[in-house]
Amino acid sequence: MAREITYRDALREALREEMYRDERVFLMGEDIGAYGGSYAVTRGFLQEFGPERVRDTPIAELGIVGLGIGAAIGGLRPVVELMTINFSLLAMDQIVNHLAKIYYMFNGQFTAPVVVRTVEGFGQLAATHSQFFENYFAYVPGLRVVAPAVPKDAKGFLKAAIRGNDPVIFIEHSLIYRNRGEVPDGEDFVLPLEGAEVRREGQDVTIVSWLRGYYLALGAAEELARAGIECEVIDLRVLRPLDIETIVRSVQKTNRLVIVEEGWKSFGVGAEIAAAVQERALDYLDAPILRVASVEVPMPYARNLERLVVPNKDRVIEAVREVLYQRLPAPVAR
Amino acid sequence: MTSTVDGQLPGVALPKSELLEMYRLMVLIRRFEEVAAEQYALGKIAGFLHLYIGEEAVAVGAIRAMDPEDHLVTHYRDHGYALALGLDPRRCMAELFGKATGLVGGRGGSMHFADASKHFWGGYAIVAGLLPIAAGLGLASKYLNQRRVAVAIFGDGATNNGAFHEALNFAALWKLPVLFLCENNQYGMGTAVQYASAVREMYRKACAYDIPAEQVDGQDVIAVYEATKRALDHCRSGNGPYFLEALTYRYRGHSMADPETYRSKEEVEEWRRHRDPITRLREQLLTHNVATIEELAALDRAVEEAVAEAVRFADESPEPDPATLTQFVYADPITVR
Ligand SMILES: Cc1ncc(C[n+]2csc(CCOP(=O)(O)OP(=O)(O)O)c2C)c(N)n1
Ligand SMILES: [Mg+2]
Numbered sequence: 001m002a003r004e005i006t007y008r009d010a011l012r013e014a015l016r017e018e019m020y021r022d023e024r025v026f027l028m029g030e031d032i033g034a035y036g037g038s039y040a041v042t043r044g045f046l047q048e049f050g051p052e053r054v055r056d057t058p059i060a061e062l063g064i065v066g067l068g069i070g071a072a073i074g075g076l077r078p079v080v081e082l083m084t085i086n087f088s089l090l091a092m093d094q095i096v097n098h099l100a101k102i103y104y105m106f107n108g109q110f111t112a113p114v115v116v117r118t119v120e121g122f123g124q125l126a127a128t129h130s131q132f133f134e135n136y137f138a139y140v141p142g143l144r145v146v147a148p149a150v151p152k153d154a155k156g157f158l159k160a161a162i163r164g165n166d167p168v169i170f171i172e173h174s175l176i177y178r179n180r181g182e183v184p185d186g187e188d189f190v191l192p193l194e195g196a197e198v199r200r201e202g203q204d205v206t207i208v209s210w211l212r213g214y215y216l217a218l219g220a221a222e223e224l225a226r227a228g229i230e231c232e233v234i235d236l237r238v239l240r241p242l243d244i245e246t247i248v249r250s251v252q253k254t255n256r257l258v259i260v261e262e263g264w265k266s267f268g269v270g271a272e273i274a275a276a277v278q279e280r281a282l283d284y285l286d287a288p289i290l291r292v293a294s295v296e297v298p299m300p301y302a303r304n305l306e307r308l309v310v311p312n313k314d315r316v317i318e319a320v321r322e323v324l325y326q327r328l329p330a331p332v333a334r
Numbered sequence: 335m336t337s338t339v340d341g342q343l344p345g346v347a348l349p350k351s352e353l354l355e356m357y358r359l360m361v362l363i364r365r366f367e368e369v370a371a372e373q374y375a376l377g378k379i380a381g382f383l384h385l386y387i388g389e390e391a392v393a394v395g396a397i398r399a400m401d402p403e404d405h406l407v408t409h410y411r412d413h414g415y416a417l418a419l420g421l422d423p424r425r426c427m428a429e430l431f432g433k434a435t436g437l438v439g440g441r442g443g444s445m446h447f448a449d450a451s452k453h454f455w456g457g458y459a460i461v462a463g464l465l466p467i468a469a470g471l472g473l474a475s476k477y478l479n480q481r482r483v484a485v486a487i488f489g490d491g492a493t494n495n496g497a498f499h500e501a502l503n504f505a506a507l508w509k510l511p512v513l514f515l516c517e518n519n520q521y522g523m524g525t526a527v528q529y530a531s532a533v534r535e536m537y538r539k540a541c542a543y544d545i546p547a548e549q550v551d552g553q554d555v556i557a558v559y560e561a562t563k564r565a566l567d568h569c570r571s572g573n574g575p576y577f578l579e580a581l582t583y584r585y586r587g588h589s590m591a592d593p594e595t596y597r598s599k600e601e602v603e604e605w606r607r608h609r610d611p612i613t614r615l616r617e618q619l620l621t622h623n624v625a626t627i628e629e630l631a632a633l634d635r636a637v638e639e640a641v642a643e644a645v646r647f648a649d650e651s652p653e654p655d656p657a658t659l660t661q662f663v664y665a666d667p668i669t670v671r
Contacts, residue, residue, distance in 0.1 A: 030523070034524050034526070036595055038523075056529050058525075059461045059492065060494050060495050087460065090496075124381035124432070125382060126443050129382070297659060300441045301381060301440060301441055301443030302433070302654045304656065305432075305440070305659055
């Protein structure tokens with residue numbers, strides 16, 4: 001059996017179920033308690049679980065993750081929240097120099113199973129509050145980095161992350177919390193923290209994306225289908241470990257690849273995918289791999305400028321047509 | 335109570351003109367913020383909008399005490415500082431509207447006001463991020479043998495962040511002319527001070543670095559003014575940094591999205607009714623015959639008109655030119671393609 005719920009509710013269910021299942025699970029982050037969470041994911045949790053297990057913290061990201069690490073080593077199962085991914089930069093030292101290293105550096109003697117939940121997105125929030133940093137984490141061996149686009153994955157991944165033994169960077173997106181989708185019933189519904197998924201089949205072009213980009217890809221695919229172009233849409237779901245096999249298999253069929261990412265193009269996740277695909281499937285490619293990404297500027301506040309920066313459906317469609325060598329004539333300047 | 339000098343408040347050396355200007359600026363900030371909230375509801379302003387209503391005396395008292403040459407960096411709750419500095423309300427509103435005529439051309443919005451000509455080096459939106467920058471401005475001032483003090487504006491919440499402690503230590507260690515002015519409005523978003531800070535008085539944190547510190551009533555513009563003056567004198571005389579905590583309160587939510595589940599309506603009402611900085615100065619001015627009701631009403635009307643004009647200006651201003659999107663990423667040319 002399955003029910004249709006929102007992405008936000010999928011996260012809420014995962015957290016609640018795991019907190020009931022295991023006393024060692026506790027939450028810690030800025031404004032997750034009395035305020036109810038910046039994106040209302042933990043609304044009501046303080047009342048339900050009390051301040052020992054739903055801990056409002058000072059604005060101290062480095063400390064939040066650092067205490068999470070210590071608590072995990074000490075036998076707890078912390079789920080720490082960094083209010084947005086922009087603030088994760090303040091915790092980067094604890095994440096990269098500490099969290100990611102512990103299991104390996106100490107020769108596998110002990111683990112630090114911390115789940116770091118955070119969220120990216122945009123919406124006229126200007127330069128420091130509209131950034132996409134999944135590539136920063138995906139770069140680091142020792143971290144698992146998940147970026148679920150659909151409610152089912154949000155729930156299954158979060159539960160698996162809490163139960164697992166590795167540190168997990170769990171990246172959400174502020175513009176998809178209300179998206180709905182089917183989620184299987186049962187408190188033991190967990191998903192392995194790996195594997196991309198083909199969510200729409202097609203033979204003409206492969207489009208790979210994740211989080212909100214996945215929805216842009218789907219939208220573009222639907223519109224292109226009306227023009228007789230069938231796109232295969234892959235939801236990447238997990239950035240590290242990267243499931244390149246699923247992408248390569250698709251490219252071997254379609255011979256064309258478009259990657260949609262919201263971050264800056266240079267040195268991004270798309271660069272890694274493109275490199276990995278050409279290493280394995282160069283002979284299958286009939287066109288250069290194209291990336292649809294943000295314009296490389298700090299995000300401006302003004303609505304008209306922001307719209308120019310972030311990828312949209314039309315830019316995805318354009319890229320698909322370009323890899324099909326169907327580029328439309330440039331619009332006449334007005 | 336007796337009035338000492340005509341046109342003055344007892345025990346306060348400020349002339350009438352200055353007192354009226356403080357009043358006008360506080361009313362301007364309040365009205366500007368109220369109208370900004372309305373414009374937000376109309377969809378003219380988007381993103382984060384952090385209002386300063388209730389805290390006006392802090393910005394006005396502090397800015398009026400500063401020298402024009404002093405440096406200023408603030409957090410994202412920055413409208414009050416811009417207006418107190420005398421920046422054009424039209425350009426402030428245009429910035430909120432994301433227009434080309436805004437303070438920073440529509441690029442920054444509410445959180446990133448700035449004006450280099452006033453040495454206002456910007457509003458910063460990563461909590462506590464501005465504090466080391468302020469210490470650096472102090473370093474530059476000292477290095478260049480200037481008499482400028484760097485003034486840093488931040489909240490109670492920022493004092494729990496590592497950057498705060500690093501900045502205070504640097505400033506004290508190198509005796510930098512920095513005024514750390516903490517607006518303790520008793521909440522960081524929805525987290526009350528006692529849930530976030532091991533000590534409830536922010537000024538006490540300065541003693542760890544041997545920085546002289548005091549708390550001042552942030553609802554009393556004159557008290558803020560006088561304390562800031564003393565603090566700036568201390569910094570300017572080569573004694574190193576100073577720490578001021580202004581105890582204040584924000585009447586509105588943290589930003590426009592705040593559900594305000596963490597405090598009671600009564601608490602807000604209590605501050606509005608009994609601790610309001612504008613009402614307080616107004617009553618002082620009237621009680622001591624410094625100004626008449628008519629004089630204050632005229633200032634109120636002028637502010638009302640200035641803010642209405644700011645909205646008209648912002649509304650009619652053009653959006654930023656899309657061709658400028660990639661301008662200002664680098665100051666020096668890039669030639670590779
Ligand atoms: C490093 C960092 N963490 C979290 C946030 C989100 N945030 C923005 S304002 C704020 C509260 C700040 O409180 P305070 O310093 O007291 O200033 P106030 O808003 O009360 O004026 C938080 C948590 C942020 N901007 N930067
Ligand atoms: Mg505060």
